[in-house]
Amino acid sequence: MKTPYFSFAVGELPKGCQLCVRGEKLVLFTTGACPRNCFYCPLSPWRRGDVVYANERPVKSTEDVIEEAITQEAKGAGVTGGDPLARLDRTVEYIKLLKERFGRDFHVHLYTTGALATKKNLEKLYDAGLDEIRFHPDLFNPSSKLFRVEIENIKNAFDFDWDVGGEIPAIPGQFERMEWYAEFLDKLGAKFLNVNELEYSEMTLKTLLEMGYEPVSDESAAIKGSLETGLKLLEWGEKNTSLSYHLCTAKLKDAVQLRNRLKRMAKNVAKPYMEITEEGTLRFGVAEYDDLDELYSFLVEEAEVPPEWLYINREKGRIEMPEEVAVELAEAVEGDVKFFVVEEYPTWDRLEVERTPL
Structure with missing residues (x-):
């Protein structure tokens, strides 16, 4: 079905997405460090180091995180990077901080490659209060040793009582790899697979063009064929798996998620x-x-x-x-x-x- 947010879904949107589209999720970037170097990674040069941001605010102390969440009137946080597990203790500290300050109902979801998702590390995240975890393995480089580690580590997440899902870009020409991952998650008992329309950034445009990918137009950062690839996966997944799916479009990020977050913040800072x-x-x-x-x-x-x-x-x-x-x-x-x-x-x-x- 088409959602009111210019996206597409099969089943119910994950709780993290429900809050995100309403502009209610604080984006907590706990580090730019990452065990991988994906060709489509959109991170800007100033975020590729070991830095911390709450939305656009550079974080120098825990109070910066709290102040930004209050300004946004956030009802949850999406913990991202880099890979937040690359600075696990710091990530755990911030999750605990948010839960203690805003209560158990403050929903926190986290993105990780899975490379560092050992049973011990996941236990620390679970004990801190993490509600939802999303895995983004090196799906498009399946012959790498790191990919095999990630796939084994994802299995560890099902030992804990939280929502487990996947999050991957829709890359034209890679449908079979996406299909394989959906089946893998479904067999493990995951709840959802999020698929993002592929976009270029100033960091990735040259590489994507050299690989043969093209923008859909001069006015959009979306890559031609990505939306169609994502829709194809949702249609296949609805018939062949029990997962929920959400195809998050470039338009959703700009016209809905960002706009709603700005409106929540504006009334508090104007x-x-x-x-x-x-x-x-x-x-x-x-x-x-x-x-x-x-x-x-x-x-x-x-x-x-x-x-x-x-x-x-x-x-x-x-x-x-x-x-x-x-x-x-x-x-x-x-x-x-x-x-x-x-x-x-x-x-x-x-x-x-x-x-x-x-």
């Missing part, structure tokens, strides 16, 4: 002079000038703008204000002052997505 748009971005006016203090004094004393409408953002070198105030000032103020209307994500990094000169 200042009084900011408008929250339908997309969850923050829209407001800015004025830029070499001397911000001089500009502030001019706007308050000469232009008679109420001080409560102005905010000096020294980090970004500008004075922020309601959009309509910036529009009026742009028509009235002469000289070197520049006025804009900007839209930003309500995220920690405040990514600017649009700037309109006035």
Whole structure:
């Protein structure tokens, strides 16, 4: 069936996905370290090291994780990497932290290659409170020794009372390997297999093009043939396995999951002079000038703008204000002052997505 989230499903979506599509899942990136080097891995260069992020926020202390979860009003977390098991103690610490702070109902799922999923390591994750584990073995390199280790380790997960599933990209030309993995999980008693539409990133585009893969269009990062491969697996899986399936599309990630997360965050971080748009971005006016203090004094004393409408953002070198105030000032103020209307994500990094000169 087609879901309301521009994705496709067989059976019920895993609990982690249900929360994710509503924007209720904190993305907890516990390390960029990984035992593998997949040709389709989209990680940016600055995340390939041993770093920790909560959504877009760099984590320097446990309080950063808690603060980000509160800002998002998160009801769960997806623990990812890299491979979170490559820094197991750290990952366990964060799972315990979230469970202790937000309660047992705060749902945590985790992605892993399986390479480090020994019985002892899985026991630590289970004892920490992990609710759902998703395995992504080196499915497209089945002759490697690491793949054989991963497949054996996946079997360990069924000794614990949590939801076990798989998560793989839909790679055109690799249907038989995907089919094999679905059968493998089904025989073990797994609950689901998530299939992601393959997308390129700045890190993978050159490699994917050299391998013969192409984007579906100039406007999309999705790879041609991936969606069709995923749909084919769902149709086969519905008839031949008892697994639930979710084909997560590129459109879901951008138009649904990210948008819903931004909207949850925006209402908690927006200042009084900011408008929250339908997309969850923050829209407001800015004025830029070499001397911000001089500009502030001019706007308050000469232009008679109420001080409560102005905010000096020294980090970004500008004075922020309601959009309509910036529009009026742009028509009235002469000289070197520049006025804009900007839209930003309500995220920690405040990514600017649009700037309109006035």
